[in-house]
Amino acid sequence: MTDVLWTPPADVLQRSRIGAYLRWLAEHRGLEFADYDALWQWSVTDLETFWRSIWDHFEVVAHTPPTATLTERGMPGARWFPGATLNYAENVLRMPGKGDDDPVVVAHTQTRAPVVLTAAQLREQVRRVAAGLRRLGVGTGDRVAAYAPNIPETYVLLLATASLGAIFSSCAPEFGTRSVTDRWQQIEPKVLVAVDGYRYGDKPVDRRGEVAAIRAALPSLRHTVSISYLDQVVPESAISWADLAAETDEPLGFTPVPFDHPLYVLYSSGTTGLPKPIVHGHGGILLEHLKMLALHHDLGPADRFFWFTTTGWMMWNFLVSGPAVGAAIVLFDGNPGHPDLGALWRLAAETGTTYFGTSAPFLLACRKAGLVPREIADLSALRGVGSTGAPLPAEGFTWVYDTVGTDLQLQSLSGGTDVCTGFVGGVPLLPVHAGEITCRALGAKVEARSPDGTPVIGQLGELVITEPMPSMPVGFWNDPDGVRYREAYFDVYPGVWRHGDWITINERGGCVITGRSDATLNRGGVRLGTAEFYSVVEGLDEVVDSVVVHLEDDEGGAGELLLFVVLAEGLTLDDELRKKICRELRTALSPRHVPDEIHQVRAVPRTLSAKKLEVPVKKILTGTPVDQAAAKGALANPESLTAFATLAQHRAP
C-alpha cells in the first residue's frame, strides 16, 4: 500500500480547469461522470466525442472546419480532423486571458541579463521574424533549423516558422557536430539559425567552430542567421538575428495548413543507427498540449510555467505550448548546478514560478545533496512540481513533500518524444501516492500487456496504447511507405502501439513504470525493471550513478546480472562496499536482485537527453563492437563506453 502524500482540496471542481471542463461537458454535451476513472474510460472509448470536445472547449481557431473528427481509427493510419485547416502558432499566440502588456516569456540565462517579453512583444517579434524568413525564401514545407538554446529567440523562431507552414527542428548548442548533422542531413534545412556560443555556469563555450562545420555539412542550406548570444562577431557570410528581425510593415499572418501538416521534427534519442526523425503535426500537438497543460497540469493565465529542459528534448516543445492555455513560460539556459543545486529553486522564487518541472534525476540529486529548497527560496507561489525523464521512486516523492512544499501537486509524467507528451501523469482530481504516477491521461488508452498479449492489472506488463492519439507522429521523415514508423512501434502487436517500457497499472489506475522493456532484467523467468534497482543502489551515499544489465544464458539458466557503479569522489570499490550493495538489494528488493558482479566505472553512458544506455552497454558486453552498439553522436559522454568494451574483452572466452 502506497502512502497518500497529497489530496485534492474539497473545492477542486470549482478551482481547477478540469472542473471547468466537466461543467462544460455537462452543459454542452449532456455528459456527467462519477469520477476520473469514468471520465478516462469515456475518453478512450468515444474518441470522436472526446477529442471534438477538446477542440470545442478550447475554441481552437481554424480557417476551415473539420468534416469529421476521426476517420480510419486503425493504427498506424488514423486520420484526425479531415478537412480542417489551422495553424499551431496562431493558436498559441492567442494567449487566452493575457492582455497585451502581460509578461508571457520570462527568460533567465547564465549568458546574459534576463529578458521578459509581454504578449504584444512576443507577437511583434514573431511578426518580424516571420517576415524575415519570408524574405529569405522560406515557405510552406521548408525546414528551418535552430542550433540554439532555450532562449526567447528560439521560441520566436519556432512560432514564426510554424506561422508560415514551414517545419522547425532544434538541437541544443551543446550537441556535437556529428549529432547535429546526423539529424539535419536527413531533413535538409534551408535556413540555419545558430548561436555563437553560450555560457555554462561561469564557463564561456565558443561554438563558432561547430557552426562552421555544421554549415559545411549541410548543402541544402541557403542562409545562416547568427545570434550573438555570447557576443562574438557575426561571421561575414551570416545574417544577424537583428537583420532577420528588422522592422517591417508586413502584418502577422498565419498560413492555414491541414491538421496533419508537419510542425516540427523531433529525434528519438537513438542509440544505434541514425536518430529517428519523428514528424509531429500542427493539429495533433495543439490538441494534445491543450488537453495536457490545462486539464492535467491545471495551467492557465495565472500561472508561470517552468520546465528545466534544453531545446534538444521534447519537454522544450511541451513547455513552449504554455501560452496556448494562457500560461506565461519561464525559460532557463545554463548549468542547473551552478553555483549550486539551489540555483533553479531560487530561479523559481525570483520568477514567481507556479509550476516547476524538472527531471527525476535532478530531484534525486537535490535529495542526495541534502537540499531543502523551501529553506533557501520562497516557494510559496508553487502549486505544482513535475518530474519526468526517468521513473521517480517513492523516496523522491516524499523528499518533494518534505522539503519543497506540502500544498502542491507532484506529477510524475511519462510519455516520450514519439508523442511529445506524457500519456501517464497527474490530474488535479486524484490524490498523489508515493512512487506512483497518478493516472492514465485522458485520451491515452494505455494498457499493460502480459507476454501472451492479454491486458493485466496489478502485474508488470509491456506498456501499449491500443487506440490512436492525435499527437502520434504524422510519420517519420523520408519514410514514404511508413516502413520505419511501423517497425518502431507496431511490429510486436499489429495495430497496437508498443512503447518499449514496463508498466504496472493498479486497481485504482495508478501506474508504476519500471524501465525500458528492452533492458529488462530477467532472472529465472522473473522480470525485474531497472528503475527499482537504481533507486536502491543510488540511495547509498557512496554511489553517485549506476547502470545494470542482465546477460541472458542461452541454455535457459539465470544468466548474469552485472552492476556498474560510479562512486563518490575518492572512493574505490572494495569487498566491503560490494557486500553492502548486495545486502541493500537483497533486503530492499529480493535475492534475485543481487548482482553476480559489481564493477566500478568512471561514468555511466547517457544519451544527450540524459537517459542511461542500458541496451548498448549490454550489446557491448555481449561482443558487439562499440560503433555498432551506439551512435556516439547521440551520447553525452561517448568516452564512457570504452570501459565496457575493455571488460567485454577480458570476459571473452
Ligand SMILES: CC(=O)CC(=O)O
Ligand atoms: C514525457 C517524457 O516521457 C519525457 C521523457 O522521459 O523523455
